[in-house]
Amino acid sequence: MQGSRNSAAHPYRWRRGAGRPYGAGVSWSTRALTLDDVPRITAILGEAEAREPAEQHFDEDELREMLTGPGFDLERGSLGVLADDGELVAFGALGVRTPADVWGCALYGGVATAAVGRGIGTLLVDELTRRAVGLRDAHDPSLPGEVALWIPEGRRGFDALAQDTGFETWRWFFDMRCQLQGDAPPWAGADRDPDGVQIRTWRPEDDEDVRSASNESFADHWHSVPMDRARWRAEFAESSLFRPQYSHVAVLDGDVVAFVLVEEFPGETAVNGFRTGYVARVGTRRAARGRGVASATLARTLTVLLAAGHERAELTVDAESPTGAGRLYERLGFVQVRRNRMAGRRFPAADTPSGTAADASSSTAVRAAASDAAVSGDAGIDTAGRPLGDGVAAR
Numbered sequence: 001m002q003g004s005r006n007s008a009a010h011p012y013r014w015r016r017g018a019g020r021p022y023g024a025g026v027s028w029s030t031r032a033l034t035l036d037d038v039p040r041i042t043a044i045l046g047e048a049e050a051r052e053p054a055e056q057h058f059d060e061d062e063l064r065e066m067l068t069g070p071g072f073d074l075e076r077g078s079l080g081v082l083a084d085d086g087e088l089v090a091f092g093a094l095g096v097r098t099p100a101d102v103w104g105c106a107l108y109g110g111v112a113t114a115a116v117g118r119g120i121g122t123l124l125v126d127e128l129t130r131r132a133v134g135l136r137d138a139h140d141p142s143l144p145g146e147v148a149l150w151i152p153e154g155r156r157g158f159d160a161l162a163q164d165t166g167f168e169t170w171r172w173f174f175d176m177r178c179q180l181q182g183d184a185p186p187w188a189g190a191d192r193d194p195d196g197v198q199i200r201t202w203r204p205e206d207d208e209d210v211r212s213a214s215n216e217s218f219a220d221h222w223h224s225v226p227m228d229r230a231r232w233r234a235e236f237a238e239s240s241l242f243r244p245q246y247s248h249v250a251v252l253d254g255d256v257v258a259f260v261l262v263e264e265f266p267g268e269t270a271v272n273g274f275r276t277g278y279v280a281r282v283g284t285r286r287a288a289r290g291r292g293v294a295s296a297t298l299a300r301t302l303t304v305l306l307a308a309g310h311e312r313a314e315l316t317v318d319a320e321s322p323t324g325a326g327r328l329y330e331r332l333g334f335v336q337v338r339r340n341r342m343a344g345r346r347f348p349a350a351d352t353p354s355g356t357a358a359d360a361s362s363s364t365a366v367r368a369a370a371s372d373a374a375v376s377g378d379a380g381i382d383t384a385g386r387p388l389g390d391g392v393a394a395r
């Protein structure tokens with residue numbers, strides 16, 4: 001992280017452009033994000049990646065699609081922080097999950113390198129937590145709520161921000177990678193169809209069957225809620241990231257019993273200079289498990305990715321997968337390349353005795369700077385040694 005956590009030891013001078021210093025008294029204003037901010041948001045995420053690499057590269061189209069997708073409400077669930085000349089120096093947005101027994105959302109955001117070390121990350125987290133309470137109240141105040149952050153290992157500033165703002169680690173996930181080009185892969189010759197099962201490329205008419213298989217299989221996955229049709233379609237069939245030609249289903253007696261869905265992140269392809277197939281979702285219906293169906297479907301997928309010239313396949317797996325997904329991936333040649341943690345902050349239902357928005361928004365910053373009015377960098381926000389947020393992005 002470029003900005004220091006200890007501003008006393010390393011006095012911070014905020015410089016931009018031709019080196020114009022921003023000292024005491026600099027003010028920021030905040031407003032909701034709009035789609036016009038996407039180029040600047042992309043640049044801020046690029047700066048976060050340059051400061052503390054986590055191999056996360058985004059392009060504008062991907063971010064625009066995400067911010068207009070289900071669960072995002074820029075007017076009520078986002079915040080841009082602007083310097084006095086109107087330039088966006090930080091952003092945050094909430095992506096609301098399908099509400100279930102708990103109302104939940106993920107918080108995404110980032111702070112430009114020129115603005116780290118000023119408490120802006122804290123402002124974002126606290127203010128957006130307050131917004132999350134409001135969104136929960138609008139949906140159903142009787143539900144408990146939660147805000148989650150996805151923190152790739154290596155994003156130290158972001159990690160510290162999460163700790164300082166009261167987020168607790170809920171779960172670890174591993175990014176795993178399978179090098180496709182090079183030595184003979186461990187799945188070579190292993191991609192035969194298990195008895196009675198036909199493995200084939202995903203087709204549009206499979207989509208509802210795959211959603212049903214996914215909802216059934218992910219009932220055994222931590223923190224998963226069933227996906228409704230609109231969210232499912234936005235996530236895969238209608239997403240520009242989805243790669244149907246590399247995605248596969250396993251069919252038994254006419255039903256989809258397992259699936260492997262592949263995505264590609266064009267921002268990463270552009271930076272890396274080679275293609276990576278991202279295995280976004282793997283699942284097998286309960287009745288078909290333990291007979292090699294997922295292994296064979298994934299092996300077929302890897303074979304096709306290799307033949308199409310991909311350098312790598314990658315995926316993210318729950319470190320404590322109760323169904324042993326990590327073992328399956330290791331057998332097929334995936335190795336762990338990074339750990340990520342999901343951290344969260346919970347707030348109670350509004351109709352419980354202590355359940356108020358103020359309980360969730362407990363830190364100094366949000367009480368001092370909880371509105372869209374201009375906030376002073378020296379008055380409203382604790383800048384003394386506060387760490388700041390880096391790029392936040394769950395994939």
Ligand SMILES: CC(C)(COP(=O)(O)OP(=O)(O)OC[C@H]1O[C@@H](n2cnc3c(N)ncnc32)[C@H](O)[C@@H]1OP(=O)(O)O)[C@@H](O)C(=O)NCCC(=O)NCCS
Binds near residue numbers: 220282283293317321
């Ligand atoms: C993880 C998951 C996809 C595995 O599906 P599956 O079709 O049962 O997978 P496989 O049959 O290929 O492998 C599972 C086990 O069966 C074993 N197996 C494979 N072929 C077998 C056969 N013919 N006979 C008996 N056992 C067999 C495998 O060795 C493996 O053993 P392990 O658990 O000790 O590693 C499935 O359990 C699931 O849907 N889980 C919930 C969703 C999820 O977590 N997805 C992954 C998200 S990262």
